[in-house]
Amino acid sequence: MNIVLLSGGSGKRLWPLSNDxxxxxxxxxxxxxxGDYESMVQRMYRQIRxxxxxxxxxxxxxxxxxxxxHNQLGENVGISVEPCRRDTFPAIALATAYLTDVIKVDPEExxxxxxxxxxxxxxxFEALSDLADIARRGEANLVLMGIEPTYPSExxxxxxxxxxxxxxxxxxxxxxxxxxxxxxxxxKGALWNGGVFAYKLKYVLQRAHEMIDFTDYQDxxxxxxxxxxxxxxxxVVEKEPSIQVMRFSGQWKDLxxxxxxxxxxxxKVVGDAQMNENCSNVHIVNEIGVPIxxxxxxxxxxxASPEGILVSDKEQSSYIKPFVDEMDQQIMFAEKSWxxxxxxxxxxxxxxxxxxxxxxxxxxxHSHDYRDEVWTIIEGEGKTIVDGMEQPxxxxxxVTIESGCRHTIIADTELKIIEVQLGKEISVxxxxxxxxxx
Amino acid sequence: MNIVLLSGGSGKRLWPLSNDxxxxxxxxxxxxxxGDYESMVQRMYRQIRxxxxxxxxxxxxxxxxxxxxHNQLGENVGISVEPCRRDTFPAIALATAYLTDVIKVDPEExxxxxxxxxxxxxxxFEALSDLADIARRGEANLVLMGIEPTYPSExxxxxxxxxxxxxxxxxxxxxxxxxxxxxxxxxKGALWNGGVFAYKLKYVLQRAHEMIDFTDYQDxxxxxxxxxxxxxxxxVVEKEPSIQVMRFSGQWKDLxxxxxxxxxxxxKVVGDAQMNENCSNVHIVNEIGVPIxxxxxxxxxxxASPEGILVSDKEQSSYIKPFVDEMDQQIMFAEKSWxxxxxxxxxxxxxxxxxxxxxxxxxxxHSHDYRDEVWTIIEGEGKTIVDGMEQPxxxxxxVTIESGCRHTIIADTELKIIEVQLGKEISVxxxxxxxxxx
Numbered sequence: 001m002n003i004v005l006l007s008g009g010s011g012k013r014l015w016p017l018s019n020d021x022x023x024x025x026x027x028x029x030x031x032x033x034x035g036d037y038e039s040m041v042q043r044m045y046r047q048i049r050x051x052x053x054x055x056x057x058x059x060x061x062x063x064x065x066x067x068x069x070h071n072q073l074g075e076n077v078g079i080s081v082e083p084c085r086r087d088t089f090p091a092i093a094l095a096t097a098y099l100t101d102v103i104k105v106d107p108e109e110x111x112x113x114x115x116x117x118x119x120x121x122x123x124x125f126e127a128l129s130d131l132a133d134i135a136r137r138g139e140a141n142l143v144l145m146g147i148e149p150t151y152p153s154e155x156x157x158x159x160x161x162x163x164x165x166x167x168x169x170x171x172x173x174x175x176x177x178x179x180x181x182x183x184x185x186x187x188k189g190a191l192w193n194g195g196v197f198a199y200k201l202k203y204v205l206q207r208a209h210e211m212i213d214f215t216d217y218q219d220x221x222x223x224x225x226x227x228x229x230x231x232x233x234x235x236v237v238e239k240e241p242s243i244q245v246m247r248f249s250g251q252w253k254d255l256x257x258x259x260x261x262x263x264x265x266x267x268k269v270v271g272d273a274q275m276n277e278n279c280s281n282v283h284i285v286n287e288i289g290v291p292i293x294x295x296x297x298x299x300x301x302x303x304a305s306p307e308g309i310l311v312s313d314k315e316q317s318s319y320i321k322p323f324v325d326e327m328d329q330q331i332m333f334a335e336k337s338w339x340x341x342x343x344x345x346x347x348x349x350x351x352x353x354x355x356x357x358x359x360x361x362x363x364x365x366h367s368h369d370y371r372d373e374v375w376t377i378i379e380g381e382g383k384t385i386v387d388g389m390e391q392p393x394x395x396x397x398x399v400t401i402e403s404g405c406r407h408t409i410i411a412d413t414e415l416k417i418i419e420v421q422l423g424k425e426i427s428v429x430x431x432x433x434x435x436x437x438x
Numbered sequence: 439m440n441i442v443l444l445s446g447g448s449g450k451r452l453w454p455l456s457n458d459x460x461x462x463x464x465x466x467x468x469x470x471x472x473g474d475y476e477s478m479v480q481r482m483y484r485q486i487r488x489x490x491x492x493x494x495x496x497x498x499x500x501x502x503x504x505x506x507x508h509n510q511l512g513e514n515v516g517i518s519v520e521p522c523r524r525d526t527f528p529a530i531a532l533a534t535a536y537l538t539d540v541i542k543v544d545p546e547e548x549x550x551x552x553x554x555x556x557x558x559x560x561x562x563f564e565a566l567s568d569l570a571d572i573a574r575r576g577e578a579n580l581v582l583m584g585i586e587p588t589y590p591s592e593x594x595x596x597x598x599x600x601x602x603x604x605x606x607x608x609x610x611x612x613x614x615x616x617x618x619x620x621x622x623x624x625x626k627g628a629l630w631n632g633g634v635f636a637y638k639l640k641y642v643l644q645r646a647h648e649m650i651d652f653t654d655y656q657d658x659x660x661x662x663x664x665x666x667x668x669x670x671x672x673x674v675v676e677k678e679p680s681i682q683v684m685r686f687s688g689q690w691k692d693l694x695x696x697x698x699x700x701x702x703x704x705x706k707v708v709g710d711a712q713m714n715e716n717c718s719n720v721h722i723v724n725e726i727g728v729p730i731x732x733x734x735x736x737x738x739x740x741x742a743s744p745e746g747i748l749v750s751d752k753e754q755s756s757y758i759k760p761f762v763d764e765m766d767q768q769i770m771f772a773e774k775s776w777x778x779x780x781x782x783x784x785x786x787x788x789x790x791x792x793x794x795x796x797x798x799x800x801x802x803x804h805s806h807d808y809r810d811e812v813w814t815i816i817e818g819e820g821k822t823i824v825d826g827m828e829q830p831x832x833x834x835x836x837v838t839i840e841s842g843c844r845h846t847i848i849a850d851t852e853l854k855i856i857e858v859q860l861g862k863e864i865s866v867x868x869x870x871x872x873x874x875x876x
Contacts, residue, residue: 015731274761276757276761278751278754286747289784290744290746290770291746291747291767292746293453293746293748293750293758293761294749294750295749295751295754295755295757295758296750296751297738297750297751300749302747302749306728307728308730308731309730309731309740309747310730310731310733311730311731311735312731312733312734312735313716315734316733316734317734319714319733320731320733323712323714323733327729329729332728344783344790345782345792345856346727347816347817347854348817349816349817349833350817350833350854352790352856374814374836376812376858376860378783378787378788379785379786379788395860396860398812398838416785416788418783418788418858420814420816420856422816422833422834
């Protein structure tokens, strides 16, 4: 099976555990078979591999998620990176070209496109495999998954099938309705449109060539920023007369709010937290190093990260977005391809961060114009390169780096570093990257 | 007026804002006339000064509160330090000897003893002044304040006065009763015993000399650890036939739990926090550098410090103690006479703290046996002395201090320092202090 996972979203609804660079799919709150915590993207990746260990999995995403994806799924995962945001049609066209031109998949082969964030069980992936098989048969150009509605939701678009067969021709699509209308749709046998569909690669390639002047993946990638923003629905689905829908009645949950997310949690508490016996329906996710104590609460979610603390009635948590929009705060933690960092102190003219560099990894070789840095190695062994000079370092060593100075650090074992940044204008944008001559 | 404020308590009931070294009286949650936050002890100190600007105020406390008292009340406040804990009679005897022998107050003068933690208004201090005047008249050896009960509390001892005059002879004292009994006491005109009383200094000195073999304050201080643990009630009050009580009907609140403390807060929020319009009777005290967002909560207190986060129904918050007793955690922040510190990162073999040294102050000259330290100055100017070598330092400078090395830092302006401690056995007890030769 060829599968493209669409990984997008800014995830403000799950503040403070998601932020501009960590979307909700990277929060580790589920448990795998070994009892280790895993994120939505790790869970889905594992589930796909369990259903089809030879699946070609490609993550279609934006630049700012690449580090987190490598951190959570390893270096070898296929990623189709959008150079900039251009809505779903260009993104899907790019991923399709990536599969044929980079991964060299036969254009006659089907691919399944699905969002990375629904919370599903194994039967969902078996259904995706069925969806690919139906697309391979080629009775229609596009095959959608139609999810059997469990309630008249206003949050989803609806698919009206011709009949109630397992596989049916699509009569029409409906935009997100009000509840009244949703009820009527459901009475007529409508299905939720979860944005999951399959097609033969050549089909979308052809549509893409009709609308965009490009030769291959590299060319499409190079001119990506010139493309029109247009959704896949508008560009393809609405114009296509030959569409089938396959019913799916298994578990399919959209975990977009704290309310729905906590319903899917295996345990009431993730991280250092406890509650007294008078708490009911309380969930706590604690990603900071100090304990949380909850007493006498009902229907409440508590979540804490280096960016803030949310304490919310579960129902009310869906109204979080405007509050978070106004915060506009500094990124306080991130997962990078080489490890992770966390801001531990902020002053006007200094910023102190704790860096964890995974064994065998290195930072980019880089310099800053407007800040000096002091590294104190607190754990591990490795080497630094400062203006071309290589030096071994270990716990207890201090490295001072003046502005303008090129530097990197390479971890032989896992390295932990306290980095103090000093300057009047400290900014993530003050960075020049260089190639390292070795 | 001579007044001794008894400042004790471990303050676990107000976790995470109080801990073993910061008792509840040091939490800054009230507002003074200028709109600045002040603690209970600062508030009480300010109120006494407003009623009697020449009052001799002495704080009777244990060693571990001295730094916080100097930090909040300045260097010139009178402090009678108990070398170790020996219950209230030795503590009051020591403070009494301190007043006569160190401050040189005439033993014929009265003194008022009161706990530092009730939440009161100015009329309370006028009543204390009256209490001193009554003691000066000498109709009785001991004059107590009797607080008019507002409900049949099980938390306080009761004083049974002979009659309902403003000043009356005491008939008897009653231990904390059950609610039924409390009702009966109140019907008989009983008053709450808030532990507030006045006496002529010579009276307690005489009792002390009868029970303890000592010459003066210095001698009593020197043999303090050999003294028997005995309460003032047991040693003095129960044996004294000549006791008066003065009624007090003004505001007097014991802010011992989050529930009662939040009732006395001037604002619903202290620190970086917001709540949506569906919160009612919610109070937030946030002492950490990240925002708190509360949504749809009712009757809840949220408080956050570098030691943890409490989210509790207000009623339930009074049951916090057993949970906190079990935590037994590291001290993560403290106010010192020279400034303050906060732990910002903890690893097995390193500890990173942020130190703020107030202008004109210095650390003790000291060394450690089992750890190295790295100081990165992030703000201010001053000088370091390392093994006798003095050196000016400013923001951006790095000082490395190996184990065994004597060191201190002196703040010319306010200094902020990131200190990384490195070693296999990092402990607050690993410290040798030295005199500095200048």
